[in-house]
Amino acid sequence: MAERTVRVESEVGLHARPAATFVQTASKAPIDVTLSKAGGAPVSAKSILAVLALDVRHGEQITLRAEGEGAEELLDELSRIVSETK
Amino acid sequence: MERLNGTGVSPGVGYGPVHRLVSTVPEPPADAVHTGDAEAEKARAMVALEEVAADLEARGERAGGDAREVLAAQAMMARDPGLAGDVDLLVGRGATAARAVYEAFGKYREMLAGAGAYLAARVADLDDIRDRAVARLLGVPLPGLPEGAARPYVLVARDLAPADTALIDRGSVAAFVTEEGGPTSHTAILARAMGIPAVVACPGATTIEEGTLVLADGASGVVRLSPTDEEVETARNAASAREAVLAAATGPGCTADGYEVPLLANIGGPADLPTALENEAQGVGLYRTEFLFLDRTTPPTVDEQEAAYREVLEAFPGGRVVVRVLDAGADKPLAFLPPPGEEPNPALGERGLRMLLRNRPTLTGQLEALARAAQGTTAKLQVMAPMVAGLAEAEEFVAACRAAGVETAGIMIEIPAAAIRASDLGPAVDFFSIGTNDLAQYTFAADRQVGSLSALQDPWQPALLDLIAMTAEGAKAAGRPCGVCGEAAADPALACVLVGLGVTSLSMGAPALPLVRAALSRHTRAQCEAAAVAARQGQTADEARDLARGLLPGLSDLAL
Structure with a gap:
């Protein structure tokens, strides 16, 4: 199981364009990948509705988890997206 | 002739048959079951x-x-x-x-x-x-736009979704009229971007019958049903004359003889800044901060607040930004504050400053965030408290501001007691801002939420004008500025009267700024004062309005 905790740097949080890019990237992967806020239940990173409803704001920490072939690379890519400031 | 009133959010006049965009997709019944596969x-x-x-x-x-x-x-x-x-x-x-x-x-x-x-x-x-x-x-028809309409239509809807409007072609739509929405709704933004006249927040719009010819005025917000040809012609001429006048009225607010009256915008958050800047607001006269606090279970952090305040301060280098501290209470309860006791009349309950003085950490956190946001910006931060009834509260608020490092602290005048004793309050604070909507509500004992009492909310009522005059006199005697932030300031004729009563700045929803700027620039300060004296001689709101307008000849250039 690969796991990464990252801070969301985008001004708008994980909404609007960053959320769309994040979910598109997760959806391309053949493995399951989730995200969660501290103490919260994980949701699928491939579901735009679940990601929006999680309501991740600028500066909040999220934990990404994936298992299987290419999990590390996928989490690298997703971490990069959430740590972009725009 | 029948007419509906809404809020004009994109100027110009549109005339054409109504096409109603009604989402008629029915809810499938809860017991709808399939046949087995x-x-x-x-x-x-x-x-x-x-x-x-x-x-x-x-x-x-x-x-x-x-x-x-x-x-x-x-x-x-x-x-x-x-x-x-x-x-x-x-x-x-x-x-x-x-x-x-x-x-x-x-x-x-x-x-x-x-x-x-x-x-x-x-x-x-x-x-x-x-x-x-x-x-x-x-298998029911999709919500959508008419194909191949013979002439430009007035699109009427409850509200418009991005998918409805993405393919609208400028030539086929004469105007938008929506029942809901506000100056920052999708409809308003799209209409301004496309240069199509638009009226939003127009009750009754969706009951207009399909095909009815309507005339929508995107500046005044008036929608006339089945107007005569002459009325259409007059409205079109007036709109083009008004456009020419508005285009010529730019720059800081001042009277014809050069008396400066800063024209400011009322905003509800950073999202309202583009509209304020487009309409050449010289600053912000009322920054409502409730958006930071509502709909959440924990209070916003000082950092989060600081960012939201700084964004607005940075938009007006050298300008003034007047921030109203949290105005919450029984009518706008917050999940993270202890609920007030049972209040049969929330408007008369523990709201505004009363609530903040009992929940000090919320007040000090907000003042600290404001003081920090002002550091390193050139905007002049001014902070004011809502719902101040008397001297003790005013002094307590000013002391809290000073302790937090906020340099300029003022109060809203929206309770008659504060207006009547403005001369006591003036020396204790740095400025006044009159909230005419609440001042009318409390003066006439008429709830703002009760539609059948709306005539008592008319800001032209002589009793309200008297209280505004008393407030302005109290401010002047103490050498303090006195602004107005309320619907009254957005009425171009009344704006002139307010200046005549001694009000020193006007703040309003940004789309109203150009007309108010033009109205002021067409009258001298002496004309405004004469109109104010005349208005106070009226015995009813209508009389006051007529008497004042008779002394403000420049309004006719604006087709008002």
Whole structure:
């Protein structure tokens, strides 16, 4: 199981364009990948509705988890997206 | 002739037959069950969702620009795997494809609606996708625009969704009229971008019959039903004359003889800044901060608040930004504050400054964030308290501001007691700002929320003008500025009267600024003073209005 905790740097949080890019990237992967806020239940990173409803704001920490072939690379890519400031 | 009144958000006059864009997609009944082949039913649902997604993408591609991104995001929602999983589950339990899609959206709708203002706005997007999918499954027509209309139509709707408007062509729409929405709604932004006249927040709009000829004035917000040719002609001429005048009236607010009256914008958050800047606001006269506090279970951190305040301060280098501290109470309860006791009359209860003085950490946190936000910016930060009744409260608030490092602290005058004793309050504070809406509510003992009492909210009432005059005199005697931030300032004729009464700055919803700027620039300070004296001689609101207007000849250039 690969796991990464990252801070969301985008001004708008994980909404609007960053959320769309994040979910598109997760959806391309053949493995399951989730995200969660501290103490919260994980949701699928491939579901735009679940990601929006999680309501991740600028500066909040999220934990990404994936298992299987290419999990590390996928989490690298997703971490990069959430740590972009725009 | 019948007329409806709304808020004009995109100037110009539009005339044409009404086309109603009504979302008539029915809710599939809760007991709708399929005939037995669950797999086939699931497949139907998936096909419908995929068709909706593809259609939204195609519309986005054709429209280009920002609409492409908005519609691509909507398409992703239609293809959401979590949604598909829920639909499968519901069909597995026997629901028809249409009912399953409807219910599956319902779950996400609730999650988004409960999670803050930005997401609540996405609910309309979600409803639009749901209606499109359900319409396909039920075989009913999709919500949409008329094809090949013979002449430009006035598009009437409850509100407009991005997918409705992405393909609108400038030549086929004469005006937009919506029942809901405000100056920052999607409809308003789109209308201004396309240069189409628009009226929003217009009660009764969706009851106008299809095909009725209407005349919509996007500046005054008036929608006339079945006007005569002469009225259409007059309105068009007036609109073009007014446009010429407005185009010529730019720069800081001042009277014809050069007496400066800063013209400021009322805003509800950083999202309102573009409209304020477009309309040449010289600063902010009322920054409502409730948006930071509502719809959440924990108070915003000082850092979060600082960022939201700084964004506004930085938009007005060298200008003034007047921030009102949190105005909450029984009518606007906050989850993280202890609930006030039972209040049969919330408007007369523990709200505004009264509530903040009992919840000190909320007040000090906000003042600290404001003081920090002002550091390193050139804007002049001024902070004011709502619902101040007397001297003790005013002094307590000013002391709290000073302790937090806020240099300029003032109070709102919205309780008659404060207006009557303005001469006591003036020396204790740095400025006054008159909130005419609440001042009218408390002066006439008429709840703002009660529609049948709206005549008592008329800001031209002589008793209200007297209280404004007393407040301005109290401020002047103490050498303090006295602004007005309320609907009254947005009325160009009344704005002149307010200046005549001694008000030193005017703050209003930004779309009203150009007309007020033009009205002021056409009258001298002496004319404003004469109009103010005349208005106070009236015995009713109508008399006051007529007497004042008789002394403000420049209003006719503005077709007002």
